[in-house]
Every structure is written in structure tokens, then in C-alpha cells.
Amino acid sequence: MKIIVCIKRVPDSEGRISAGSDGASVDTQGVKFVVNPYDENAIEEALKLKEAAGEGSVTVMTLGGDESKETLRTALAMGADQSVLLKGQPSTDGLGTAEKLAAAIRDREFDLVLFGKQAIDDDNLQVPAMVAQLLDLPSATVVVDLRVEGRKVTAEREVEGGHEVVEFELPAVVAAQKGLNEPRYASLKGIMAAKKKPLEEIEVGDAESRLEVLAVMNPPERSAGEIVGEGADAVPELVRKLREEAKVL
Amino acid sequence: MTSVLAFAEQRSGALRQAALETATAGRALADALGVELTAVLLGPPSISGAAETLGRYGVDRVLLGSSDAFDEYLPEAYADGVVAAVHECRAKALVFPASALGKDLAPRVAAALEAGLASDVTEIGVEDGRVVAVRPAYGGKVFLKVGFKSDPAVLSVRSRAYMAVEAPRDSRVEELAVTVDPARLRTRVRMAAGEKKERPDVAEAEIVVSGGRGVQGAEHWSLLEDLADALGPATALGASRAVVDAGWRPHDEQVGQTGKVVSPPLYFAIGISGAIQHLAGMRTAKCIVAVNKDADAPIFKVADYGIVGDLFEVVPRLAEEIRKLRSEE
Ligand SMILES: Cc1cc2nc3c(=O)[nH]c(=O)nc-3n(C[C@H](O)[C@H](O)[C@H](O)COP(=O)(O)OP(=O)(O)OC[C@H]3O[C@@H](n4cnc5c(N)ncnc54)[C@H](O)[C@@H]3O)c2cc1C
């Protein structure tokens, strides 16, 4: 089974991120960059599927600058076989990025394209379904359980009020939600081996953005309200305020 | 005439609350652009009754695609249906709900139209004739104001960002002519999720009762369930990550940076300290109530109302007082 996994370099979610002082940029100064956490689930799933099949290959692909090589190396160290850097800047909205990825995927042999459900920088949740549409493939997003038997894919997706189970045939697109699996860590041996694995570079140019960022703002400040009182005795007063002041009851 | 197109989400033949919120957001955008509001409703033949409801929420024209092909949500078929509606009403902008279905469908439609998509927006506006929107990014650590360079503009709107408002119109219902290529019906839904849970999803609820590590174990959740019952059927349960990691509650209830982002009118944080990653998921709630025994807990810095005290005493009393209030009504 030939699997392509699309991954993105993003700032660590534990990092301090705020609106830049110019009000038009995002300040990520001093923040460590990592493989997008949901993409780690996608890599893990690809490795597991390949191991279960006993044959095949896992190719990781990213659209980004030179700094994204580090992201690809991390995936290679986890166990991916080869990697592709599409050199160019991702778009603000998902479509430009999806177009670049779809164009590169179209030229390759593949059975399954895996994604994370969401990049934790732009929080777009767009690229996987867009790539599926552009390549005219069936897809399942926000997937928490995946089974591949022969050419048949069974995917369980998270929806409001429960899970939905869908089936389709390969080739297909699947986007991973947290909980799909527990991503492995790169072993020291894996890190050494990664240095010798292929890293293909292709100049693709910057992706077209159909959205323009006009301003970057910090979240609306909430000011501290009032402590209504202490203990259960304060409850009647709280309920009165919720009803009469806040008008939410 | 051109139009704004709202996607009216239904499940099992019934309109979802998200459909009414999308209509309300679409109405505001249509007024700002000075165009009509059209809604596209895709579903099995039994949905035609739902079309009339949309007129009450500001829709001028309903395009009804009733076909067995739309019985279940099949991404490719639904995308084809919406694209047909876009051409039929000459849509300048499309509004989807940022629901599970909307987040899956909107990207496909945007790709088919070669249009930009702004996901999970909390505000929509028009500046100099151009559609603009505000949306959170980086796990809610920043908000972006974005402007569209594409025509049409495609948006998905966060649940509860626009509360459904009745604005009755003389709406007309028309059949949408759409033929779905059988080759595009490649997905089979083996098990559909009904709205089977007794409570709404945490991201869509009007009231959220969230518990943290302070609740001290899964066995004490009956306390929060009782409070939720007292508050009524539109109340959902939520949880902090500490609770989900401990296995006390399922992941789909987690609120925060790595869970769901919620903006309900009323949010209760019970035994939750108020870590920055939790705040990222609920700071846009309209009214926040905190119950915590530690007066210095950071949650009180964002709460509108707080009670310092032992939740095991405060929460049962709260349920009792709310029941009293409800019975007086
Ligand atoms: C990358 C990353 C992502 C994260 N994502 C999320 C996320 O999505 N959502 C999330 O919630 N967290 C997230 N976290 C974790 C977050 O940092 C906190 O650890 C977590 O929110 C703490 O949960 P808590 O408030 O329930 O527990 P605690 O911080 O332990 O707080 C428990 C509170 O209960 C109070 N308490 C105890 N007993 C009682 C009592 N009897 N009566 C009243 N009050 C009582 C205590 O005073 C305390 O304030 C993330 C962390 C990281 C690093």
C-alpha cells in the first residue's frame, strides 16, 4: 500500500502567541516549531497500515520553506520512507495550499492520502476535503477509527451526538482526529536512519491566497466580574443576578 | 438578482438549530450586501415541510433538493447539490454552519467554486462592498480579520455566534434541479449518528455545565448532570482536559485549545482552575459562572460571577434554586 501523508510545520501549542504590535501579524517569537499534532496521528496511522500490510511505502509531503525540512526529518525519524518538500508559502485560506498539494499528489502513485484534521496555526480545517474534491476522491474527515481491508476503507468520524461510520474504496483521503492512535516517538536509531532517507525538493512557488488578513487582534479581554459570595449561601443571590442582571436564566 | 446562499442543515428530515443560525447570519449579510437570501435544503423527499420554517428566519427563497441521493450526508453529492444552488441563485456569498457536516462540506464546495473559505467565523461584515469576517486562529490565542479576494465568498459560522432570530418573509419554495452523477456516490454511510444523546453537543448548547479536576472523579458527575437537568434540555456537559485525560469523561466533551471551542450564552466552570488552554475554548461565552474553592483561581479573572466554596455544597444548592425558579415560571 502506497500512502502519502501531508504534514505541516506549526508553532508548538504550548508557546506564547499573540497579535504582533503592528496589528497585522502574529507574534510567534521564541516559540518552538513542531509537526502539527494531528499530523503525527496521520503519520502513525500510515506506519501502522504499512506494517499491517507488510508492504508498501509512506511518503511525507509538505508545502513550506526550507525550515520545513526539519518537520520532514522528524516524520522520517518516526519511520516514514521518503519525503517531499514543495517549496513555496502556504496560503491564508486552505485552497491555495490544497491546489499545490493536489498537483504534486496527482503525479504520484498512491492508494491513500492521510492528513491531520486541522493545522493548529490557521485552524482552517479545510485542506483535506479540498484535496479530495480537487482529485475527485472519496474522503472522511475528523476520523477516530480507521480500518483498511483489501481496497475497502471503513472510517469512523466524530459528529455531534456521536460517531458516524462510512465506507468507500481506495484511493481515498482520510483526515485524522486525536484519539485515532497514540503517535510513536522517534527512536535514536530512527533519527540516525532519517539522515539517509530521501528528501526531494520541488520549487512550486507560493500558493494563491483568496483571503487577505486585514488585522490580527488579541482575544477580546474579559474583565473579572464579581465574587457573589462564599459557599452555598451565596447561591440564591447568584441565581437572582443570572436572571435579573445577566438575563440568562 | 444576486443572492447570499445559506446552507440549511437537516438531520433525519428535521432542520437543525444550525440551519436557523445560518439563516440569521445569512440574513444580516444579505441586508448588508443589498441582495436576497436564498437557502439550499438538501435531504430526502420528506424534508419539504422544513422549507417553510426557513421563511420564518429571514429566507426569501428556498431551493429544495429532495432526492434519495441526499438521504444521508455524502460529501460529493452534497457538494454537487450546493454548487447547483450557487449557480441557480447567483450567490455572492455562501454561509455554512461550522458543524461537523459544515466543516466537511464547505471546503469541498469552496474547492469546486475556486473560492476562498473563512472557517469558524464569529462575525461577518461588509466593507466597501467586500465581505469581511473575524475568526479565531492559533487555538483562540489570536483573532484574524480577513477580507475576501474571491467571488463568491464562502464562510462557515461558529455555533451560537449568531443566535437564531425570527424575521418572517414571504418565502418561495422551488425545486432545485440537480442530478447527481452515480459515479460520485462512492461513500456508503454504514451507521449514521442520530441525535440520540439526551443532551446537545457541547459546541452547540445554549448552556454548558463543565467540570474540572475539582469534581474528583467520574462517580461525582451525577452532581453536574443534575444541575444540567435543572437548567433544561438545551444544556450540555463539558469537561477540562484534566478530566478527559483521567478518563472520567469522553473526549468529545473536552472544552479548550485541544478540545471544542464553545460560545454559549451561559457557561458554568465547576472545579476548573482556568488554565489558559481551557480559557481558549470558552472565553467567548457570553456569561461565565465559576465555582471554585480557591479564591485565587485564575478562572475568577474571566468569570462574570463567581462563588468561592466547595462545589459539593454549592452545586446541589444551585440545582435546587434553579428548579425553584423554573417552577415559579
Ligand atoms: C498543549 C496543551 C493543550 C491543552 N489543552 C487543553 C484543553 O483543550 N482543555 C483544557 O481544559 N485543558 C487543556 N490543557 C491543560 C491545562 O493546561 C490544564 O492542565 C487543565 O485545564 C486543568 O484542568 P482543571 O482545571 O480541571 O484542573 P486543575 O488545574 O487541577 O484545577 C482544579 C480546580 O478545582 C478546584 N477544586 C478542587 N476541589 C474543589 C472543590 N471541592 N470545590 C470547588 N473547587 C475545587 C481547585 O481549586 C482547582 O482550581 C492543555 C495543556 C497543554 C499543555
Ligand SMILES: Nc1ncnc2c1ncn2[C@@H]1O[C@H](COP(=O)(O)O)[C@@H](O)[C@H]1O
Ligand atoms: N502547508 C501544508 N503542507 C502540507 N500539508 C498541509 C499544509 N497545510 C495543511 N496541511 C494538511 O492539511 C491538514 C489540515 O490543515 P488546515 O486545513 O490548514 O487546518 C493538516 O493537518 C495537514 O495534514
